[in-house]
Every structure is written in structure tokens, then in C-alpha cells.
Amino acid sequence: MEVTALKNDLDLEAVGEAMHRFLVELYPICRSITGEGVRETLRRIRQHIPLDIHEVPTGTPVFDWTIPREWNIRDAYIKDPAGNRVVDFRSHNLHVLGYSVPVKATMTLAQLKEHLFTSPEHPDWIPYRTSYYKEQWGFCLSQRQRDALDGQPPDTEYEVCIDSTLEAGHLTYGESLVPGARSDEILISCHVCHPSLANDNLSGIALATYLAERLSQCTLRYSYRLVFAPGTIGAIAWLARNEGHLDRIRSGLVLACVGDAAPSSYKKSRQGDAEIDHAVEHVLTHSGDEYALLEFSPYGYDERQYGSPGFNLPVGCLMRSPPGAFPEYHTSADGPDLVRPTYLADSLNKLVAVLEVLEHNVGYRNLKPKCEPQLGKYGLYGALGGKAEGRVPELAMLWVLNYSDGAHSLLDIARKAGIPFAHIKRAADALHEAGLLEALVD
Amino acid sequence: MEVTALKNDLDLEAVGEAMHRFLVELYPICRSITGEGVRETLRRIRQHIPLDIHEVPTGTPVFDWTIPREWNIRDAYIKDPAGNRVVDFRSHNLHVLGYSVPVKATMTLAQLKEHLFTSPEHPDWIPYRTSYYKEQWGFCLSQRQRDALDGQPPDTEYEVCIDSTLEAGHLTYGESLVPGARSDEILISCHVCHPSLANDNLSGIALATYLAERLSQCTLRYSYRLVFAPGTIGAIAWLARNEGHLDRIRSGLVLACVGDAAPSSYKKSRQGDAEIDHAVEHVLTHSGDEYALLEFSPYGYDERQYGSPGFNLPVGCLMRSPPGAFPEYHTSADGPDLVRPTYLADSLNKLVAVLEVLEHNVGYRNLKPKCEPQLGKYGLYGALGGKAEGRVPELAMLWVLNYSDGAHSLLDIARKAGIPFAHIKRAADALHEAGLLEALVD
Amino acid sequence: MEVTALKNDLDLEAVGEAMHRFLVELYPICRSITGEGVRETLRRIRQHIPLDIHEVPTGTPVFDWTIPREWNIRDAYIKDPAGNRVVDFRSHNLHVLGYSVPVKATMTLAQLKEHLFTSPEHPDWIPYRTSYYKEQWGFCLSQRQRDALDGQPPDTEYEVCIDSTLEAGHLTYGESLVPGARSDEILISCHVCHPSLANDNLSGIALATYLAERLSQCTLRYSYRLVFAPGTIGAIAWLARNEGHLDRIRSGLVLACVGDAAPSSYKKSRQGDAEIDHAVEHVLTHSGDEYALLEFSPYGYDERQYGSPGFNLPVGCLMRSPPGAFPEYHTSADGPDLVRPTYLADSLNKLVAVLEVLEHNVGYRNLKPKCEPQLGKYGLYGALGGKAEGRVPELAMLWVLNYSDGAHSLLDIARKAGIPFAHIKRAADALHEAGLLEALVD
Secondary structure, eight states: OOOOOTTTTOOHHHHHHHHHHHHHHHTTSOOOSSSHHHHHHHHHHHTTSOOEEEEEETTOEETTEEOOOEEEEEEEEEEOTTSOEEEETTTOGGGBOBTOOOEEEEEEHHHHGGGEEOOTTSTTOOBOOBOSSSOOOOEEOOHHHHHHHHTSOTTOEEEEEEEEEEESOEEEEEEEEEOOSSSOEEEEEEEOOOSSOIIIIIHHHHHHHHHHHHHTTSOOSSEEEEEEEOTTHHHHHHHHHTGGGGGGEEEEEEEOSOSSSSOEEEEOOSSSSSHHHHHHHHHHHTTSSOEEEEOOOSOSSTHHHHTSTTTOOOEEEEESSOTTSSTTTTBTTSSTTTSOHHHHHHHHHHHHHHHHHHHHOOEEEESOOSSOOOGGGGTOSOSOOSSOOSOHHHHHHHHHHHHOEEEEEHHHHHHHHTOOHHHHHHHHHHHHHTTSEEEOOO | OOOOOTTTTOOHHHHHHHHHHHHHHHTTSOOOSSSHHHHHHHHHHHTTSOOEEEEEETTOEETTEEOOOEEEEEEEEEEOTTSOEEEETTTOGGGBOBTOOOEEEEEEHHHHGGGEEOOTTSTTOOBOOBOSSSOOOOEEOOHHHHHHHHTSOTTOEEEEEEEEEEESOEEEEEEEEEOOSSSOEEEEEEEOOOSSOIIIIIHHHHHHHHHHHHHTTSOOSSEEEEEEEOTTHHHHHHHHHTGGGGGGEEEEEEEOSOSSSSOEEEEOOTTSSSHHHHHHHHHHHTTSSOEEEEOOOSOSSTHHHHTSTTTOOOEEEEESSOTTSSTTTTBTTSSTTTSOHHHHHHHHHHHHHHHHHHHHOOEEEESOOSSOOOGGGGTOSOSOOSSOOSOHHHHHHHHHHHHOEEEEEHHHHHHHHTOOHHHHHHHHHHHHHTTSEEEOOO | OOOOOTTTTOOHHHHHHHHHHHHHHHTTSOOOSSSHHHHHHHHHHHTTSOOEEEEEETTOEETTEEOOOEEEEEEEEEEOTTSOEEEETTTOGGGBOBTOOOEEEEEEHHHHGGGEEOOTTSTTOOBOOBOSSSOOOOEEOOHHHHHHHHTSOTTOEEEEEEEEEEESOEEEEEEEEEOOSSSOEEEEEEEOOOSSOIIIIIHHHHHHHHHHHHHTTSOOSSEEEEEEEOTTHHHHHHHHHTGGGGGGEEEEEEEOSOSSSSOEEEEOOTTSSSHHHHHHHHHHHTTSSOEEEEOOOSOSSTHHHHTSTTTOOOEEEEESSOTTSSTTTTBTTSSTTTSOHHHHHHHHHHHHHHHHHHHHOOEEEESOOSSOOOGGGGTOSOSOOSSOOSOHHHHHHHHHHHHOEEEEEHHHHHHHHTOOHHHHHHHHHHHHHTTSEEEOOO
16 A cells, blocks of 8 residues: 655645634634533534534543533623723633633622632733632633732722533534544544633644644545544543544544744653654654653643553653743733744644654565675665765665564664664665565554 | 651651760770670660670581681780880770780880781871781781881880680670561661771661661561671671571661761662662652762672672662771771761661651552543542642642552652652552552552 | 683784784785685785685575676776876776776777766875676776866877776685684684775784684684675675574674774674673773774674674674774775774784683682672682772672672673673682682583
């Protein structure tokens, strides 16, 4: 089977712009772990790629968890006596503590105080807070807004309103399968539960969407399963409903925070030396760019769930800034301007390079393992010996021949040789065509 | 079983002073590998802790060795013609070559010369020398004393006297068992054969004594066996007499040179990756202090014997300055002032922390291994998500849950997480109490 | 069996000079992968050591290769219209493209151009080029010579002559066996196919020759097989004809570029952790000189063939400058002056030290594995304890005793202890003589 090169004719600049436009389109939607925001987001993804939208009813047990009530919100504000909305959900959806229960009351600042959250170290930014599993209501506001409230007479009464519902409903997630020649799957997962936060994780959503679009245009060896699910509870629900099929997952990546200016970073799967770990490290090493490799740890994004000890799936996490490692993290400063088309495009470029490696990472057996074969006989050798010139392809062939011993895949050989995978693959193709290699059964 | 925290109410400053006072008390006694000095030392230890005193008769074969004759000494001197003691055992017991046979003679310096030992690089210090297995007599003196002798007329005659006995008798060692819930033992060993040398090894003796006192006040998981024996021959005798029971030793530490100002150092057991090696390295890493880790080598203190290839016991050596690594080593300058209460206390503090790790280093199995459990359900999760704040305990819980897979002990998890053992243990306790973990049978 | 110390009475300075004289003697001969040049070289080696000269007929299949026609050359030149040889084989044999087919013609520079090879970055040097497996003819010349031709009128006609033959004949290689007590062999291999190039590889030829001479004067544990063969095709032919006996090769070294001023370098065998790899690394580490260790790679010299996956023999490559890593590589500047007697002698010195290690690298079992034996009883211990003085030999004994546990050879112990092999061996000899060790059957 001839696998299509994923990078062929990939116009990174144009796709970078398109991903960013999609991110800008999704930005105003008020998402949470359940509710209309997620549904609307998934519907818009479905305008780009085929997507099955799954609804899991409130109360459904998923491992140690239970699907919570569905949360929806129409409006929320704090009004001063003059009727001015001093905090207004309509101006930014981060203003409401996520999963706030409804409230409609009049109270002084003293009474309101414990429901207000600010980020004093960045006085202009609204922090992002939620309270999924404890009934609460609250407002997040900038420290400057809070200071203004503090400047009012203490007996000032405010009208406080959160027009939300928290009722039996569903948790919603989306799933897209791009079929390949094999039933083994590569899992691509991103969380879709954050309201107006751009890098975390509209960037991951946009990247996964455009990746799926690209994959659907290619002839693939592996099947690709893209999961767009609310963080934690969504991934847990997906795992619970797919527990019987997890053995088909050969590799996986969580995509998150892939649009900011930081260098690419990769957090290894719990296994630590899985094929996906080697593939990403190889691509980053040869990218010519700075990058960071992080060991697995049981916090971060949904690699926590995929890498829980009962599953231990080979799923790593591709990022730029890791969570918490950029000052705008979980604040209103994580807006569309923090993410740039060029960084989204760079993340796509690296992601596609990783998948190219996985798609073509097969093993061969050298059919002439005693001494080197006479490459010249097969037209595989520059006729002139002497000074080494332009011998990189020949070098790659020698590496492939020497290590195609039944114990090394092409990626293993590329890593040992310190030669980019693409060169090693070109060499293997030429040797295979010349009848010097036989493919190992996977 | 609830194990007592060894550190509870441990007044380090007071215990440091007490250890130093005990060291000062033991300092004047003239110990050797046999004889009354060792016996007297053990009797004084027995004023602090229960101690069995064992006597092994001269001539007893112990592996490749034989218990030597017992050495005792009453007096020794070199007198000048005027009757002045120019070298006097009563002023410092290092003045006599250890195990000197008796002598009573008159001779010139020329005849005496080959029996005199000095340390020219430190002209005021008396070196420490012994001749256990070759019959000899001699005096150790400062280079200044020697220079004074050289300044006398060459025909000056000296009265030389060593009033020692070397006769059939016994080798003496002491042993104390602090029983715990299990019959597995932690071995604590220190050498008691050095005359007036403070850091090497009255410091180790004082530390072992006060540790045993402390242990006897606690409810323990392991039993602790403290061995106070002469170096080399004493440890060999102990091993020979306990050969049938060595499989009960789960971990062990030799304590030596634990009172000087150098940072703590640890020489690994021959196994190199035993639980004791990991425990000490973990405690030193998180101590915030400088420290040194040394690989096992077959010289040093009695870890040489415990780590001989026929036993290969997991016994390391806890020190501050390693032997030979401080200028005062094996000279009269290794006196009570070289050892400070604060360093003894610091050594005790680290030793106790190591034993805390061993006492509590158990393994658990995560009973909810598929995805993370919902910690909030068990009251184990801060209700507010969002910005990571004060999440260290939650982090520790996530590490414990993820790696309680049957292959990792709490210490393994603490090392992987880079989190102090005490936090990991607190997390495990909370999770166990919540029913999320079951203890593995050891 | 008492093995002779290879270094005894080895007059390195004299042997260095002798090796260099031999190199100067061989330098003018025009060698190639077949033909009289190789034969003449082997005949001169045979004046120093016993040597079997093998002739493999043209057309013989050797694995994937076929022995090529034999190439011989009498003369070659480019003459200008005045009859001057502007390029003359008689002045330097590198002037002819190796394996050039015969040619006799008159042509202009335009027609000649594609047959001319220069090295523009070093305008005074003649490059070394060959065309073994594609029929071609050509001349190699300095860029200055080429510039002079370019300065002539374009219609100048040159007489071009290569008086060579390319006919059925033989490939020739030489083999010398220095028998030892055991039939296991150490393989020493060097390539003999280069024309007038001194470091690459007359240096290797001279070193192998004088090594064999030295070995023949010694009582040896291993047998040594020295192979003097043309690069690639010669090694392949040797492997094909000896395939049934390769299991007797216990270790091996390719010798190449061993005479230049660069520090010694060692390229590991494909196995990477074979005894030869450990032995060379140990010797270089303790040499006090700079050195370089290189991982195996499937290009370089004939370690490529010995280390092909069908054989995977433990054969590394001892060099100074690796191929391609010195500017004179494969040019006329690699002449006898690039190689100095002192560097040849240093390479011999290190090579002999490596073979000393292999010859004496046996394993012992400690017959008193429980505690240390009482070394004093066997006369193996300085009688005076106390300050550590002159205790290196005792230290080496303790290392040997502790690790002679059936799992460690003397080289393993020397590496673990960081003590030179010779000290460890001396200690083992003393302990063995004292009855404390028994030799393990290899």
C-alpha cells in the first residue's frame, strides 16, 4: 500500500490563517463541561469534518464518576444602584464562575465578597474559575473592577443575577474516525470545555480539526480517531464507553496550548519509551528549533486519564507552553491575540511530521546480511569512490542494511544513526525496491 | 499497626548536647580490638540502653580469622636520664602503638628509633598506629617530641616501658535488639575499637546509643539490631556467630565519623540499588543541605564485611567526612572539639528521617485504576478548580494513585515524583482511609 | 600457563623508527584492490613475518560480490604538443584514477575535461580517486596543474595514455597466524589497497607487521590472526572463505590511520559492549593521553563488514585521525611525512596494552567469600595499620576479592575500581598464589 505523504502540497501559511480564523469564530462561545456551548462548538467543527456527536445522560456512571447535571447560562451581572452592570457576563463569559448555580439577589459588597474572584498579580485580567462538583455561585473580575467596588460606600446594594440552569441533561462529546488500511488507531484528543480561552484550548481544537481535514485527503496506514471531549469527565466518559476497544490504540496525542509563541514541548506518555515518544522526540530533535521534553506526570491534560494505571495507553501530550507555564494561563489574557497563525502552523507541521513517522515506521529484514551488498550492482552507489561527497543517501542505506536485523524499526535506525527519518525511509524504499530488504510483518 | 513517628517531640538540640557529653565521657578510655577498654565502653552504653555483652574466647575461629589474644595496658613511657617521662601513655593513650607487646629496657635513641612513629606533616599531632597481627612494640609521638629527642646527645640512654599484657582472653562486643512488629531487622553497626579518637568513632557510638534509646520509645514496624563491635575482627565474629540469621536483615547502616563539620555523606551498599540506598539518597536530596553519595568500594568500615560477596547484605555507611578525608583522621587532633553537638544532632535527624522512610515504605494497589477517581467525592479535592494553588497534597495523591500499580513502593513513587516521602505518605494515608488503596502484602 | 608480557623489553623508539622505515619502503608501490602492487606489498611483509598469500580468481562469487578483473598499470601520462608530460604517473601514482581502463588517444582539453579530477580547496594536492565497478578512465591532478592546462590555447591537442590492463586474474590477500595456547583467535585486520597514501593505510600495515613480529616472540594465551587484505572486497573475500570458522574470533581490531599526530581514537564494535570495547576504553582511559571514543557506525573501514548483521563480530577499529577527519585524507598530502615514528610507536604501545588486557582477562572465584580473608596470614598485608600509606596493592586485592564472585572478570573489576588492569592482575596473581582464588573455566 502506498501511503500518501501528509505534507504534500500542505500550504502551512494558509492553513495557519484558517486555523486562527476558526479559533476566532469559536472564541465567544461559552463552553463548559456540559451544555449548549460544547454542542455549538462541535456543530461548527462538523462544518469541517464528519463528526459523531455523542450525548451521555446526566447520572450515567463512568468509572468512579457520574455524569453531572447539564449547565447552561443566559446572562449574569452585578448591577450598581444606578443600574449599571459593573460586572457583565455579556462582555466576557469568564466573568461567571463556571457551573455557578442560579442566583437573583440584592446584597452589599460585604455579603458579595466571598463570591468574587480576582487575580491581584495581573490587575487588568479576569481569572478563570469553575466549581463543577460543589454547588456554588460566583463572579470573576479584574482586580481593577474589584478596587472600584471597594471604593464605593459600604452600604451600597448591588443587584446580583446569574441566570443559569443546572438540570438533568447530557454531557456531549464529538468523535471522528478517519479510516486507514489498518484497524489500529492513532488517537488524537483535545479538551473542548473551556469558555473564552484561546490557547487553552481553542488552539488544540483548531489543530485537531484541520489535521482531520488533512488526514481525510490521504491514503493512510493507520486509522485516526479524533476525540473532542470536555476535559477530565469527557475523557473519562469516552474511556468508559470505549473500554472494550482500547487495544486498538497504537499511539496517541493530546493536543493543548499549541498556538502560543513558546517552543514546542512534548510530555511523554506514561510508558515513556513508546513509539509515539520516540517519534515526537525524533521530529523535535531534527526540527532545528528549540523544544522541551517533559517526563510523564499524573497531572496536566487528559493524558492523565489515558495514562491511568488501569489503561497505561501510549498517549503523550503535544504543546507549546505547558499549562501554568505562561502568565496568561486561565485568564482573559489568553485571548485570540496570544495565539498566532504561524505558531498554529508550526504545531501542525510538527504534528504532521510525527504522523509521517508513525505511518512509515515499519521494520525490514536485510536479505543480504553477510557483509554489505554491492550497492553498485543495484544502481544504488555513486560510481566514483574517494572523497566523500553527497553520500548522505548512501550512508542512510548502510544504516538501514546494518540494522534491519529483525530488532530495529526504521525509527529505531533513524535514532541510532542521528539521520532524519525521511532520509532513512527513502533509503529503505530504494533498498526494498532493489530486493535487498523484506518487510517484517507488524 | 500504627507506627510511631520517630521524630515526634525529638528535641534535637538537647539530644545533640547529650550525645556530645557521652562522647566526652568515653573519650579517655583506651579501647582496642580486645580488652578492658571495650568492656568499659560497652558497660557505659548499657547505662543508656539494654545491651547484651558477648565474649568470644581467644583462639575461636571466625571464617578465615582467629580471635586474637586479649590486650590490656596499664602504663607506658619513655623516661630520660633525669626521670622525666618524655613520652607518657598517661597523657594520651595514642602514645602507644596499639597491641604493643610488653617491653622494659634501656636504650639509646638509635636503638629506639625504629619503634617511634610520627606524622611530620602535622608536627604537633600524635598519629594513631596499631600492629594487631604482627608482634611489635612502639610509641607514637608528635614530631616536636621527636625533634626534642633528636636534640639530645646520641649516647643518652632512655628507660622504655610498656606495661601491657597480651594473653588468652576474649573479644567483646555488644548487641541490642529493639523489637518491632516484624521479625525483619534493620542492622545498625558501629566500631568500638578506637582509643581516644572522637569523630572516628565515638561519634558513631554516641549516635547509635541515642538512636536505640529513641527507638525503644516508639512502636516500630521493623526490629532494630544495634551492634557495637571492634572493627573488622568484631564484625567478622558477629557475622560468624549469626550466619544462620542474616536473612532477617532487610537493610543496614554502618555509622562512623558522624560528628564533624563536613556535609553528610553516604556510601552505598554493595547492591547499590537496595531500599536503604534509595532511602538515604532520597532523604539527603530533600534535606536542603549539601551531601555526597559514594559508590560502594571494598574498603572503609565494616560495610566491607557485610558486603563481602558471600553475604552481599544491603548495608551502607552513613558518615560526614569519609575516613581519610579529614586531616585530623587517625591523629590526636580527632578530639572532642572536632565533633560538635549540632553535627551529631544533624546526623541523628537525617538517620531518623531515613528510618521513617523504611518504617513507612509500603506498597499499595489503586482500587480504582481506570482513570482518576473523583477525589472530590471522598473529600480529597479542593472544590475550586482553575489556577493551581496549594495543590501539593493533591499532586502527591495523583502520583500515589497513578503508580500504586503493584510495582512501586511509596519510596519509588516519591523518587519518581521528586516529592518528599512524608508528603507521599500523607497522601497515601488519606487515599487508604478513603478506601481507594489496598495495602500490598510485603 | 605463563603468558609473556608483551611489553617486556619493547624498545618503542626503535620500533617506531623501524615501522616508519618500512612505511617509506612501501610508499612508492602502486597498490589497488587487485594486481601486482598488493602482491609486492605482501612479499615485503613476508620478509618480516610468516605470511600465507592467498589468490582468489576473478569471477569468484563472494556473498553479494564477485571478484573483479585484476588491474595492473605500467605507465600513464598526458603529453602536451611539445612532448612534455604535463601529468605523469611516474611522478605520483595518485595521478591515475584507480582501476582506469586503458586509453591511448589525442584530444583537446574540452574532450579531456570530464576525465580530470582536482581538489580545488587544496590547489597543490593531487586527490585520490578510483572507479572500481564502473568502467572509466581518468587522471587526478592538482588544481595548479589544471589551471596551467586551462591557460593553454583551447585547440591544443594532448596525447593521453593509460597503459593499464584489466584482465582475468586474482585478488590477493595475506594471512598470518601466530599460534597461542588456545584456538580462540584475536583478529587484526588492515587494508592494503591504497596506492601512495601513508597514514591511510601504510601506517596500519606497518603496525600490524611489527605487532605480529612481537607476538611471535611471546608465549600467548590466544592465537592471533593477521589479515592484510584489500579494503571491502578483500575483507568480504576473506569472510566468505572463512565463514565456517568465524566463531573462533573472540575479539578483533581493524588498524587504520595509526600514524598521524591526532590523539588515539577507537570506534566501538557493533556489539558496543564487547570485551574488546571495554579493553580499549580501559587502556585509553588510563593512558593519561587525550583520546576519542566513537560509537559503531556502518561506514569507515572493514569493521563494516565484520560488523554486518549476519556476522556481528566483536571487531572495533583503532585509529588516530578517523577517515575524512584530517585534511590530507585521500590526497597526495598523506605522504610519509604526515606519519611520525613517535605516533606509530604510541599506537603500538596502546595496542600492546590492549592485547595484554585480553591475554590476562580471566575470571576467578573467591574461595573465602564470607568476610575478607585475613590477608596478613598469607603475607599479603602491610603489618602496620593506621594511616593509609602505599595501600594501592592492598586496595586492588580487596577489589579482586570482593568482585571475584563468578560474575566479574579482572577487566570488569578494573573498570569498577577505576584501577589500571595491571595492578588488578598483580593483585589477582598474589591472591591466586596464596590459594584465595580459583580460576574460573572460560
